[in-house]
Amino acid sequence: MxxxxxxxxxxxxxxxxxxxxxxxxxxxxxxxxxxxxxxxxxxxxxxxxxxxxxxxxxxxxxxxxxxxxxxxxxxxxxxxxxxxxxxxxxxxxxxxxxxxxxxxxxxxxxxxxxxxxxIHGGGFQIGYGNWLTDIFFTNPILLSTKTHLENVHDQIYLYEYSFTDKNVALIPHTNVRGAEHCAQSMAVFDGTGLNQPDELNITLEYKEIKRTMRELWSNFITTGKPVLEGSPFPSWPAVRANFTPYMSLGQTLELKSALLERRVRFWSDIYDKYYHTPVPPPKLRISYDEL
Incomplete structure (x- = not known):
């Protein structure tokens, strides 16, 4: 101590x-x-x-x-x-x-x-004490969402990819499994990794989340909405104030409210108190004496 x-x-x-x-x-x-x-x-x-x-x-x-x-x-x-x-x-x-x-x-x-x-991110491989996850990804994304909503861009669909199965490695030094960095991208791409193009040995659960992710993204790209009318998926309204609602994409799809509410409030309070718009330093006034 x-x-x-x-x-x-x-x-x-x-x-x-x-x-x-x-x-x-x-x-x-x-x-x-x-x-x-x-x-x-x-x-x-x-x-x-x-x-x-x-x-x-x-x-x-x-x-x-x-x-x-x-x-x-x-x-x-x-x-x-x-x-x-x-x-x-x-x-x-x-x-x-x-x-x-x-x-x-x-x-x-x-x-x-x-x-x-x-404790910095980086999977015990890269990084340093720079609040990697929150200040690089989580908080900026949610602040950007807030800015869009305040400027009448109200067709934003918020989600959290949290799918894991038995093939997802344990987080080092724990008995917990969590979605890895880029895991949601690989759920859309072919294969199980950038250098593993086949899907022969993946679990049925992973095949299902791949099918689901591809359909959600295809719907959004072609219509602007991830879930269409008459879809077997839960209804997915656009996000509103306080980052509500959002879709949790795990073993099942579940509509939830207030994504990361405590973390957002924590960082927002810090930004509100300490963040200032950058200003250039004052110009130096240099005087010369003639001899």
């Missing part, structure tokens, strides 16, 4: 940077107030030591300790990974010693605050 002791510092440079020193069992760390909001940021705090050398592929080692104050600034450290897409920005630094936590703390002296923990 980390114990926090606060000390505030103000250092005067081109502009004032307010910092806060926190005393951890490993040693003191200094974070800085974010210029865009009322939070302090602490980057790169080691929570364990990477097992390198003779310890490679073993369990993580205890975290290091230090006497001098650790400057908890963002060095862009991420774990080694293959940059498939590529999605890793050039300024990121890949290194084995990457078992670090980035901590964001409100500017308050209150204790016992709630803790929100982010």
């Amino acid at each position: 980390w114990r926090w002791t606060f000390v505030l510092y103000v250092s005067m440079t081109a502009s004032a940077h307010v910092s806060r020193v926190v005393q951890l069992p490993q040693g003191p760390v200094r974070g800085y107030r974010d210029p865009g909001g009322d939070i302090f940021t602490f980057y790169g705090i080691p929570y364990a030591a990477a097992p390198t050398g003779v310890n490679k592929f073993k369990a993580p080692l205890p975290p290091p300790t230090w006497q001098e104050t650790l400057e908890a600034i963002d060095k862009g450290i991420i774990c080694p990974q293959a940059d498939f897409a590529p999605i890793v920005p050039k300024e990121k630094l890949m290194q084995e010693d990457c078992l670090i936590a980035n901590i964001f703390q409100p500017d308050t002296k209150k204790n016992n605050l709630p803790v929100f923990i982010i």
